[in-house]
Amino acid sequence: MGKQATEMLKGVLEGIVLAMLSLRPAYGYEITAGLRDQGFRDIAEGTIYALLLRIEQRQLVDVEKAPSEKGPPRKVYTLNAQGQEYLDEFWRTWSFLTERLEELRDGGK
Amino acid sequence: MGKQATEMLKGVLEGIVLAMLSLRPAYGYEITAGLRDQGFRDIAEGTIYALLLRIEQRQLVDVEKAPSEKGPPRKVYTLNAQGQEYLDEFWRTWSFLTERLEELRDGGK
DNA sequence: CCTCGGTACTCGGTGTTACTATGTACTAGT
DNA sequence: ACTAGTACATAGTAACACCGAGTACCGAGG
Numbered sequence: 001m002g003k004q005a006t007e008m009l010k011g012v013l014e015g016i017v018l019a020m021l022s023l024r025p026a027y028g029y030e031i032t033a034g035l036r037d038q039g040f041r042d043i044a045e046g047t048i049y050a051l052l053l054r055i056e057q058r059q060l061v062d063v064e065k066a067p068s069e070k071g072p073p074r075k076v077y078t079l080n081a082q083g084q085e086y087l088d089e090f091w092r093t094w095s096f097l098t099e100r101l102e103e104l105r106d107g108g109k
Numbered sequence: 110m111g112k113q114a115t116e117m118l119k120g121v122l123e124g125i126v127l128a129m130l131s132l133r134p135a136y137g138y139e140i141t142a143g144l145r146d147q148g149f150r151d152i153a154e155g156t157i158y159a160l161l162l163r164i165e166q167r168q169l170v171d172v173e174k175a176p177s178e179k180g181p182p183r184k185v186y187t188l189n190a191q192g193q194e195y196l197d198e199f200w201r202t203w204s205f206l207t208e209r210l211e212e213l214r215d216g217g218k
Numbered sequence: 219c220c221t222c223g224g225t226a227c228t229c230g231g232t233g234t235t236a237c238t239a240t241g242t243a244c245t246a247g248t
Numbered sequence: 249a250c251t252a253g254t255a256c257a258t259a260g261t262a263a264c265a266c267c268g269a270g271t272a273c274c275g276a277g278g
Binding site: 001006007009011012015016020038040086089091092093096098101103104105107 | 201
């Protein structure tokens, strides 16, 4: 992914993480690893932790500490009702954007 | 569109405008009006003009002054080769994102 | 005449976000 | 003791969309 990706990820990355959490609860390190697996190779760890702190402060997720066998305790995030609502809104905006861009791409030839 | 849209537009708006310019040359006011027609009701004029100045300075577009019958002269923007390349890169990143999000959305049910 | 609305572009300041780089801390294996 | 892997946090930076205001040019109605 090029440098444009940095700007394009703004707002979207949050939606991606919330969508991941809507599938099942997860902790930061796990989410970072999952993103890397999915091709987001150059997303820095710090970015994810900062994002998680943000959505925690906005109370879109519930947090629970869980011990780890191989390191410091994990912070497990669970999407709550407010977060689900926010995610729905994200999908609406995302759909709107994809529709517009689809049109533009098709109109291009 | 909700408040999330502001962040989600970052980077994407630039791609949208470049895509519009790839269809045919246009000037700022025209682009703003076009966006409003396409449903982007709350995009501020100032945002578009600032964006146009940016892509001009990065030499993604060629600029030409053209007189208007009903106001100050227009600045007509034309996508150049460098801009087309940048737009291609945008589409690649966009496709990547849509694919990932498609998976996440489907996995959700 | 001159104000008003539509056309057309510019600019300074603000908030949010992802990135970089660094630091802390716990565990297991060598 | 050292290293690597796990797990989280934070201070500083750059980029971008937004807001508000301003400039300027034109035609029509009061």
